[in-house]
Amino acid sequence: MALWTDLIEPAELTGYVRAAYEDVERARGFLAAFLPNQEVHDVVVRTYTGEAGLVDEASYRAFDAEPEVIAGGQARKLVIELPALGSVKPVSEYSQLRARNATDEVLRDVILREALRSVQGVSDRTERMRGTVLETGKATIDQANFQVEDDFGRDPSMTVTTSAVWSGSTAKVLDDLTAWADAYADLNGERPGALVVSSKIARAMRRHADFQTVTVEGVTRHASLETVNSVLSSEGLPAITVYDRRTSSAGKAVRVLSEDRLLFLPDPVDPFSGAPTPLGATWWGQTLAASEADMGIPDEQQPGIVASLDRASRTPRTVSIDVDAIALPVLANANLSMAAKVL
Template identity: 40%
Template sequence: MGLWTDLINPVEATGIARVEQYEIEQAKGGTLARFLPNVFVPSDHVKFYPSSTGLVDAASYRAFNDRPQIGKGQGAKASTIDLPAIARTEPLDEMTQKELARLSDDRVKKGIEASIRRNVQAISQRQEWARGRVIDSGALVVDADNFAINDVFGRSASLSATAGAGGWWNDNAVDRLTALSTWQDLYASLNNGVAPGRMVFGSRQAYNAFAAGNQFKTLVGSASRPPLASEVQAYAAGAGLPEYEIYDRSVSIDGVLTKVLDPKKVYLLPEPVAPDSEDGSQLGATYWGLTVSAQFESWGIEADEQPGIVCGVFKDEKVGSSVEVEADAIGEPVAANPNASMAIQVLS
């Protein structure tokens, strides 16, 4: 099946794909790319330096005329991960082509553009799901029929915590603020004293359980009422907890609606950054690499634009003709400092 450029070439198709990806990650509801931002690399693998703290040692004092002390760099040992392929094709079958043949080129092109966007949405959903796995468990483990990933980044086991019997937030009498302060101290102890910059509830259900605590109820006359959201935020801030948000996003995995984060958990994370921050975050980054297809001379994509999602349209002019809109990418979220995420189950 040959590349078909009569209506749209790979450069234009890839441009549409990149815009769609950007808009998805700027949309209301947020993206975990704010904690594992997109970084584009001209390779099919990524080398990173695992860190227990993510911090650089303070510089040493120097006597005048002495040479400066040599720094230790980012880590003693580099790790390399081969970036997995993520792709999707959307065919336009013969009957659909017959219908499109009656339309103007502009209308047909719009249909192809819609297919490009759906392909990008599918790839973005897969990558967002992967970010959720890394944040939740400190690892990305996939065991599919035709593919497997087993990248364990080395997070401390103590950062996968549970409230446990007598501490579940299903009970309104449980002291939420004291428990969170204890977990925050544990997080800081494994991050060189740096406290989390953001608290993320894995669902509206988890947040509602937090806000339902008796300690937040406000006395009005001789009766009590549930607190306002602003009052809960003020109580939490007063207890020294970081700003919080609710992340309640789901994606479709093999036709099953799947929560990206565990709805029974709350997460302690570093301060969020822009989804396209080239420096990554305190936790790590989502690396998008260079596919073979992006380098095809016939696709005409400039070298600087090759890493990331790329798209092309193909046509088979044999009997039973088909047109296929394809999107190709390689990429994976990597937790270079896995201890910068903590997952706590608070609902039984």
């Protein structure tokens, strides 16, 4: 296969898919607000994991006396090799024959539509990996053609299970939440800023006695989400955010986050701010294709998704849209994500 630049240059197609990716992420990539997108001119990320958010206090000293030496933290250096992901979408020989009398503009529209589908696939897989990382404290890939697991060292106390499921009559929802938020604060030095739940968990909370309302006629009603959040706020807890995104894997719909688990997380941020966060980031490395001269991508723009249009030089004259990336969500402080099984 060789680059087919007559219709669209690789740099132009790359710019299109990057803009499309940002649009998709802003519209659907909710978890990117906790693991924002960042770039690195490499395929390796080096970070320190295992430290809680608390930092040893400074100590007072007498004038002319040396300050106290503070011992180093318990951080563990972690080197993460970013994996590659992407797709090849062929444009069949038959489709090309049907479109051979079309204008270049029509053909470009076909190519851009298919490129957008590829971008959506990259966004979906990245978001599902963010869910895995936040829920388990590990980046686990278990495919037939590729297996890897990176453990970010989350404290076992940040993975919990309720003693009484929230759908049952003996559940103590507020007691559970306040206890877990306190444990989160004790370990990290700050309270959680976000509470992410599934619709199923949200329904269980609305039906629970801790949130139900009683009318003047004495009728008990399920609480609204507004009422639930008002009660949570009065207890110093973050409002719930309902998140049910599903993606497609091998033709089957799969959830990004488990339906029976909730997440305590820090406050969300702009996913494209480029600023580091204590929790971590979604790191985008530099592909080999990006550095090839015929791709025409400037050095400073080479990290991130790249795309090209390729064409076979012999029969069948197949054309394919190649979307290539190197990326992985990485936790810098895994203890800032807490997962609780409640159903």
